Amino acid sequence: MTLPEVQSPVHQDAERPLEVVTARHPLRWLAAACVLVVLAMVASALVTNPAWEWDVVGQYLFAPSVVRSVLLTLELTVLGIGLGFALGTVLALMRLSANRLLSSVAWGYVWLFRSVPLILQLLFWYNLALLYPRLSVGVPFGPAFFDFGTMDLIGPLTAAVLGLALHQAAYAAEIVRGGLLSVDHGQREAAAALGLPPARRLFRIILPQAMRTIVPNAGNEIIGLVKGTSVVYIMALPELFYQVQVIYNRNGRVMALLLVAAIWYLILTTILSIVQHYVERFYGRGRA
Template sequence: MTEVSPPSERERPKPIEAVPVRHPGRWVAVAVLAVLAAMFVNTVLTNPNFRWPIVGEYLFAPPVLNGLRNTLILTLLAMLVGIVGGVALAVMRLSPNPVLSSVSALYIWLFRGTPLIAQLLFWNFLAALYPRLSLGIPFGPEFVSFDTNQLINQFAACLLGLGLNEAAYMAEIVRGGLQSVDQGQSEAAGALGMSRAQTLRRIVLPQAMRVIIPPTGNETISMLKTTSLVVVIGYFELLTSVQRIYSTNFQTIPLLIVAAAWYLLLTSLLSVGQYYVERYYGRGTNRGQTGARLFPRRNPEQPA
């Protein structure tokens, strides 16, 4: 066999000189956005109809802060009711017992299929349907009885309407998270002698939290803004407080800006908290940022 001699220096191909790809569209988009942003900032700062001094005057007004406090309390308690109820409904929905599964499906169908405003009004006017609520033996003696108007006040109606409605949506979120865990995990736990409750609490639910947390954070942020719907039954929260103020001084736009500013601030804080909770439950998973997955960084030594 003839030996092949290595190529000489003159015969070797020259290295490729790669030219980076130009992206003129990006610069055009940046320029257009910069112009639009400058126009927006200019009109916000120069338009006297915004009445920024009035915004600053009422931003920390006692009625507004009282409404803000009620909004936070209602959001916290409604989400607590929704999460606890959603977990219970999801477990019932996945139960092999057809009665429990059917009851859960019926609940979710009813509360997701009717408007939230209608549910708030229903709970607020429950006394028109049941003037008195009692506990006792069916078709037998009553142990205790309550006046519905005293038991279901405005706050209770808001809490029931928001919390029970949220439970229907949280049930589907939790169910999706539980079903994302591999069935082999439950089978292995059962082989070790663990009960269904122990398997759910120790094995399935901790793994499902990685899937449950992101939509739960979104639901919490949505609940913060959804509390403004309780204005239909006159409960004093953030939006109701500013409405009562501008109904007397007719400064509608500045007072609405005050409410929007508080909502934006609270939403931003909740978004930051959601980020850290997601990172905590996402430990051990090889997941990068969304932008990094969609637009991975190019190695500068590689050609474009």
């Protein structure tokens, strides 16, 4: 049997290399042009309309009262996330515990604090004195060692931090739990087989690997909370959103001041996104 002669075009002209012509994408160019036009329209609408009052925006962007309110927003975010993830990690470990009481309590916490709206919870903590005029530390149903007036102990700032942190802890618990579960079981076994102490196993072997899953989700939560702190305005705390409202109620420049707030939220979240990128890269080390 003979095979038909196959003439390969590649081999026809060995001395001259073949040129590659990239495909044209006319529709892609058209789409890009449309987007450009829309962008130009948006820019023109922002720049040419004097009602935006960019000069007022510039005037208030770095006003001391606004900067102070940005710092308070940051403080609330840091405390809310810090305490929230600390408690969330404890809850996640409780949830994964072999002890049924511990895991049930952790489940119940997440169920309760994910179910109650944050704003309602904030008002609840703020008004705790209505329920318990005095707080004391002591034996349950028995004698008390310390005793405080609730109003002295839980001011608006404490109530806000408490509310944000407890709310955040419920979400953080699920994120940390998901991260811990994402680590290959073999890692736990290898660590146990090597005789590593339990705390070392958690902090040196399991958590650093769980961070790969935790960080992107935690980034979402942190950025969410930066903006979420704006709900504490109901407690008259001078964070960013409350502060711009105070100012525009006084001078009537509503849109300009809302823009000031928007710009600050943009700056904060942009910085956080950049930080997140580097943190992810750190925890991704050793992975191709």
